[in-house]
Amino acid sequence: MTDTNADNGASNPVPQGAQPPAGPHFRVLTQFVRDFSFENPKAPESLRFEGKPQIDMGVEMNAQGRADGLFEVDLKLSVKATSNDNAMFQIELVYGGLFQIGGVEEKNIEPMLLIECPRYLFPFARQIIATATGDGGFYPPFLLEPLDFAAIYAARKAQQNGAPAMPPAQGEA
Template sequence: MSDTPEVQQPPAAMTVLAQFIRDFSFENPRAPNSLRVEARPEVDLGVEMSAKGRSDGLFEVDLKLSVKAATSDGPMFAVELVYGGLFQLGNIPEELVEPTLLVECPRYLFPFARRIVADASSDGGFSPPFFIDPIDFGTLYMQQKAGQLGQPAAGQA
């Protein structure tokens, strides 16, 4: 038994300091004809995550969602959204900083970004609104890492 008291490390923490729309675009090029289409559209969804450190020790994380919906008659709508957050990390081991920034932070931002896309499609006249299915950011991160190692994978879904 040691006479030295055991020093406990504070728990790991991720604090969201701000959330914001960095860039946003909605296009409905065939309105109002695109609103009367009965066919189920084919949807192309792109997802990208990025993070960068700042000189003040905080991190900016961006979640980019690209949604393009089209039928055989042509495009219905397109949404481009870059939704960002400002995060503070505390007591996170160095090897877990990157996965925290590219998995946990986007996981936190996603429901808010998903709602913006749904509201835009609804406000654009589409009923029901378009809701993006849940995204497995852990798998996307692993694919992105595999791509960086020269294997065929990308940070998109």
């Protein structure tokens, strides 16, 4: 039997004797695919098309606190591509992360969870979608444009408060 700490410091955000970071901060403890679906229903015919496909995209961000003080954040991306009203591919991805947040005022936790955390998760989710479309036979693979999570958050808050929502920016739904 040894005297080592079995949790490898997971419950302690900073090494012993070190000062916690000043100001707001977060740690990404883990990232994961919670749910993933790729459909290519008309293959191989869907791989031969003329012109540019019509893309419909949806973005959702969800966050919840846990009893252990950590936060789970999910980024849900839905993409449907059609050409001449024929389905080419459809993807649904829920990509999540487990975050530890500190030094943040209570009023700023929600924006951090729904703007900064999804901003961190997005490049990884984008890569999963690009790989799936490439593996599905589409060349070039589908690459999501960067998303403005602050604008999405502000539009959804305005909508919740009954104000007229600004139209979503390119690629948002």
